[in-house]
Amino acid sequence: MIYLNCAATSLVRPPCVVDAVATAMTALGSSSRGTAEGDLAAARTALTCRMAVADLLGSSHPDRVIFTANATQALNTAIFGLVRAHDRVVTTVTEHNSVLRPLNVLARDADVEIEHVGLDVAHVLDYRALERAVTPATRVVVCSHASNLTGDVVDIERVAAIAHAAGALLVVDAAQTAGNIPVDMERMGIDVLCFTGHKALLGPTGTGGLIAAPGIDIEPLLQGGTGVHSADPFQPEAWPEHLEAGTLNGHGLAGLEAAVRYLDERGVEAVAAYEERLRSRFARAARAIPGVVPYGAGDAAFGHTPVVALNLVGMTSSQLADVLASRYGIAARAGLHCAPLMHRALGTIETGSVRFSFGQFTTEAEVDVALAALAEISAEEVRA
Amino acid sequence: MIYLNCAATSLVRPPCVVDAVATAMTALGSSSRGTAEGDLAAARTALTCRMAVADLLGSSHPDRVIFTANATQALNTAIFGLVRAHDRVVTTVTEHNSVLRPLNVLARDADVEIEHVGLDVAHVLDYRALERAVTPATRVVVCSHASNLTGDVVDIERVAAIAHAAGALLVVDAAQTAGNIPVDMERMGIDVLCFTGHKALLGPTGTGGLIAAPGIDIEPLLQGGTGVHSADPFQPEAWPEHLEAGTLNGHGLAGLEAAVRYLDERGVEAVAAYEERLRSRFARAARAIPGVVPYGAGDAAFGHTPVVALNLVGMTSSQLADVLASRYGIAARAGLHCAPLMHRALGTIETGSVRFSFGQFTTEAEVDVALAALAEISAEEVRA
Numbered sequence: 001m002i003y004l005n006c007a008a009t010s011l012v013r014p015p016c017v018v019d020a021v022a023t024a025m026t027a028l029g030s031s032s033r034g035t036a037e038g039d040l041a042a043a044r045t046a047l048t049c050r051m052a053v054a055d056l057l058g059s060s061h062p063d064r065v066i067f068t069a070n071a072t073q074a075l076n077t078a079i080f081g082l083v084r085a086h087d088r089v090v091t092t093v094t095e096h097n098s099v100l101r102p103l104n105v106l107a108r109d110a111d112v113e114i115e116h117v118g119l120d121v122a123h124v125l126d127y128r129a130l131e132r133a134v135t136p137a138t139r140v141v142v143c144s145h146a147s148n149l150t151g152d153v154v155d156i157e158r159v160a161a162i163a164h165a166a167g168a169l170l171v172v173d174a175a176q177t178a179g180n181i182p183v184d185m186e187r188m189g190i191d192v193l194c195f196t197g198h199k200a201l202l203g204p205t206g207t208g209g210l211i212a213a214p215g216i217d218i219e220p221l222l223q224g225g226t227g228v229h230s231a232d233p234f235q236p237e238a239w240p241e242h243l244e245a246g247t248l249n250g251h252g253l254a255g256l257e258a259a260v261r262y263l264d265e266r267g268v269e270a271v272a273a274y275e276e277r278l279r280s281r282f283a284r285a286a287r288a289i290p291g292v293v294p295y296g297a298g299d300a301a302f303g304h305t306p307v308v309a310l311n312l313v314g315m316t317s318s319q320l321a322d323v324l325a326s327r328y329g330i331a332a333r334a335g336l337h338c339a340p341l342m343h344r345a346l347g348t349i350e351t352g353s354v355r356f357s358f359g360q361f362t363t364e365a366e367v368d369v370a371l372a373a374l375a376e377i378s379a380e381e382v383r384a
Numbered sequence: 385m386i387y388l389n390c391a392a393t394s395l396v397r398p399p400c401v402v403d404a405v406a407t408a409m410t411a412l413g414s415s416s417r418g419t420a421e422g423d424l425a426a427a428r429t430a431l432t433c434r435m436a437v438a439d440l441l442g443s444s445h446p447d448r449v450i451f452t453a454n455a456t457q458a459l460n461t462a463i464f465g466l467v468r469a470h471d472r473v474v475t476t477v478t479e480h481n482s483v484l485r486p487l488n489v490l491a492r493d494a495d496v497e498i499e500h501v502g503l504d505v506a507h508v509l510d511y512r513a514l515e516r517a518v519t520p521a522t523r524v525v526v527c528s529h530a531s532n533l534t535g536d537v538v539d540i541e542r543v544a545a546i547a548h549a550a551g552a553l554l555v556v557d558a559a560q561t562a563g564n565i566p567v568d569m570e571r572m573g574i575d576v577l578c579f580t581g582h583k584a585l586l587g588p589t590g591t592g593g594l595i596a597a598p599g600i601d602i603e604p605l606l607q608g609g610t611g612v613h614s615a616d617p618f619q620p621e622a623w624p625e626h627l628e629a630g631t632l633n634g635h636g637l638a639g640l641e642a643a644v645r646y647l648d649e650r651g652v653e654a655v656a657a658y659e660e661r662l663r664s665r666f667a668r669a670a671r672a673i674p675g676v677v678p679y680g681a682g683d684a685a686f687g688h689t690p691v692v693a694l695n696l697v698g699m700t701s702s703q704l705a706d707v708l709a710s711r712y713g714i715a716a717r718a719g720l721h722c723a724p725l726m727h728r729a730l731g732t733i734e735t736g737s738v739r740f741s742f743g744q745f746t747t748e749a750e751v752d753v754a755l756a757a758l759a760e761i762s763a764e765e766v767r768a
Binding site: 009013223224245248252329336338 | 385387389392393395396397401402405406409410411412413414419420421422423426452453454455456457459460480481482484485486488489492580582588589590591605606607608609610611614615617618619629630631632633634635636639705706709713714715716717718719720721722723724733
């Protein structure tokens with residue numbers, strides 16, 4: 001199988017990540033639930049993982065790193081924990097359902113006003129419309145660092161400047177960027193950064209989290225055991241316990257830490273450069289194949305994650321993905337990619353599209369096999 | 385280290401569980417996020433894990449198994465998803481903070497009336513008081529299957545009869561029982577069963593969930609990507625997607641399935657019988673040590689998980705646990721165990737207590753070492 005669905009999850013993980021999880025599974029007790037060797041080892045793992053993640057993503061406050069099961073839980077925590085009834089929130093059409101749906105619930109149940117900023121004629125996020133939308137009444141701006149469909153990167157520093165000029169907080173969904181391109185939340189002006197562990201960070205599933213700048217209060221989404229301040233009727237005020245109820249995924253965090261250290265050693269800049277070579281090679285050649293319709297802003301984008309979305313004229317996205325999988329053993333993803341407004345903006349809400357997404361373990365040879373397959377299918381379609 | 389903190393997490397896991405996770409970490413894509421080999425393998429893993437868990441816990445509806453990161457998230461999902469503003473909820477003083485704190489939030493924010501049923505003079509759950517408390521106005525009864533502090537098991541069939549006679553739903557926290565003693569939700573009359581994967585089920589951290597009887601609607605706590613029905617503005621109505629937003633912990637679920645199959649082969653009845661021998665051996669001998677104060681209903685209880693809580697006169701629980709850890713290498717847990725109302729009911733809210741908890745890999749020899757250590761510390765305290 002040629003796995004070109006890395007934007008969904010990393011199929012390949014470095015052996016050190018697998019080893020770290022396997023070791024943890026027979027060595028870790030429960031963090032904050034005891035003071036003996038195994039339990040302290042669990043507490044240490046959580047702590048050192050917080051430090052590694054904060055370091056990689058540009059936060060100097062490891063105690064502001066909160067672990068969750070995935071980016072979705074992190075985004076739900078941030079959105080439901082920051083937005084209050086009757087607030088105004090500005091977001092974009094590029095968002096994933098993990099942003100859109102929580103906001104829809106707030107609009108339905110708490111009279112929250114949501115504005116979705118669209119794309120300009122070049123299919124770039126419309127920053128001028130964003131400027132107009134972010135009024136002083138806006139509590140929060142929620143923005144993807146990159147579209148999970150087109151891979152187009154958003155100029156987050158510009159979004160942060162717009163949000164902060166109006167006194168709004170900026171929540172960024174970095175599910176598609178963390179590990180693929182450099183993310184530096186303090187330099188970029190991000191107030192709350194949400195990430196997942198299992199995509200480009202190369203960690204295990206069941207890991208992810210958020211990092212909040214100091215001074216930002218987030219109401220807990222989950223209430224439960226914290227191992228400390230157990231007589232309090234509610235979650236303790238101190239972070240990270242404030243937002244971490246229940247036993248942490250210590251096994252997963254051991255793997256996430258190993259993955260982040262692996263990534264750090266290789267260097268995210270080097271990974272980004274390699275992946276961009278793959279992406280541009282694929283994008284350029286695919287555009288030249290008869291019948292291929294690419295999506296996104298192309299060279300007008302602020303940057304790219306290693307993702308290319310396209311359709312082949314005359315086929316639905318499911319048909320194309322099925323042929324790629326069954327005849328060529330190529331895994332690419334069809335459908336709506338949990339990004340319905342982006343598909344509406346691109347005119348593909350009925351057909352979906354096929355997303356090819358690469359990772360640092362994808363080879364140039366695999367990219368070329370996929371291109372050859374596309375060309376072959378295109379030739380058949382043109383004949384038909 | 386002699387690990388007697390199994391009620392917090394299982395330190396030991398069968399090799400087949402570790403192997404299953406390690407294999408999954410290089411073979412699984414993302415469930416419902418593609419149709420190629422790796423992604424289908426992830427979908428299959430989730431499905432077969434649902435079937436194994438449903439089978440072990442007495443549900444004939446695998447599609448009603450919802451996976452979460454832990455029991456806390458499952459309990460939050462059940463409680464916030466079932467209880468509405470101005471409802472009445474009956475619960476007990478034996479509950480963990482993962483039940484108490486969500487209910488406190490509902491009382492604070494949604495005018496929900498909460499009654500905590502206490503213990504009788506024998507320190508058994510006061511079933512008569514429960515009968516009086518569960519009025520026809522009660523929407524939900526939330527009850528632990530066993531106290532995480534004393535290990536005393538609750539007669540859940542009796543609680544179910546009381547709840548159902550008044551038209552209330554029964555939510556059961558099986559974090560302490562699943563894997564330790566037989567749990568059969570359909571036979572017992574449980575409407576929503578919440579469980580964790582990493583304790584007696586012997587699975588990885590980051591796994592757990594709930595099983596809801598058919599026809600019970602739970603409002604989603606999390607909103608996000610489901611991989612299907614992506615154009616819907618809210619979570620789809622179909623289960624399990626309704627309550628599962630974001631990428632599942634496929635690696636963890638592969639381990640949980642292996643653990644459940646391991647447990648099934650050994651037989652939960654056999655595990656329960658072995659663990660009860662350990663518990664009663666320890667409880668009986670500990671009671672005879674001068675200065676030991678045991679907690680719980682003892683022989684009056686409906687049954688026991690392999691847990692014994694006690695204090696040694698003249699020492700705080702932290703002091704005793706520290707001596708056990710530092711001098712004898714024995715891991716037991718001091719403090720409040722996230723169960724403040726139970727400690728209040730037992731008169732130990734100031735001192736806490738030391739909890740010794742055993743598992744199927746605990747040996748009789750380890751139990752005897754702990755007993756000898758307790759006797760030695762007691763003798764020193766008496767001399768002092």
